Amino acid sequence: MRQHFMMFAAYNQWANNRIYDAAAELDEEELSRDVGAFFGSMMGTLNHLLTADRIWMKRFTGEGDAPTTLDAILYRALPGLRMAREAEDRRIIDWVGGLGDKALTGRFTYMTVSDMRTVSQRLAPALDHVFNHQTHHRGQVHTILTILGRPSLGLDLMLFQRTEEGRAFA
Numbered sequence: 001m002r003q004h005f006m007m008f009a010a011y012n013q014w015a016n017n018r019i020y021d022a023a024a025e026l027d028e029e030e031l032s033r034d035v036g037a038f039f040g041s042m043m044g045t046l047n048h049l050l051t052a053d054r055i056w057m058k059r060f061t062g063e064g065d066a067p068t069t070l071d072a073i074l075y076r077a078l079p080g081l082r083m084a085r086e087a088e089d090r091r092i093i094d095w096v097g098g099l100g101d102k103a104l105t106g107r108f109t110y111m112t113v114s115d116m117r118t119v120s121q122r123l124a125p126a127l128d129h130v131f132n133h134q135t136h137h138r139g140q141v142h143t144i145l146t147i148l149g150r151p152s153l154g155l156d157l158m159l160f161q162r163t164e165e166g167r168a169f170a
Helices: 002-023 028-032 042-061 078-097 101-105 123-147 157-161
Strands: 107-111 118-122
Touching: 002 042, 002 078, 002 101, 002 123, 002 157, 028 042, 042 078, 042 107, 042 123, 101 123, 107 123, 118 123
Parallel strands: none
Antiparallel strands: 107 118
């Protein structure tokens, strides 16, 4: 099971790098333009992805900053946001790499952000959610790019598995 989550952590990093490379081609107006996505703009969506990962990592590890709202704008400029994203992706990879089967099948308890209630659940399904959540919102980023007239990106897991870094998981 740990290998499965290590694959998703590595894929997550790879896909995020591709998204940020594409975002770096946008100007400030395009980055902040509200195109009707759930979090409005490219910057709103990218900030949400980092926000959500920080919230989950705080729940999982008890460490790090955890924003109190899902629409928090942690960084207004792309370079700072990208540096924080890269650090969070490394943090996720390192943490997942240190998990054992006992931890993955174990339970943890946390407080929700949206309605402030206590939830207890197994770790593995929560990790499935975290990686699925990233994929969901990267799909929105992909749509934002096409709305802005930019090329679409190949972000499929299979494409990652065909890369040098992903081949070990294929």
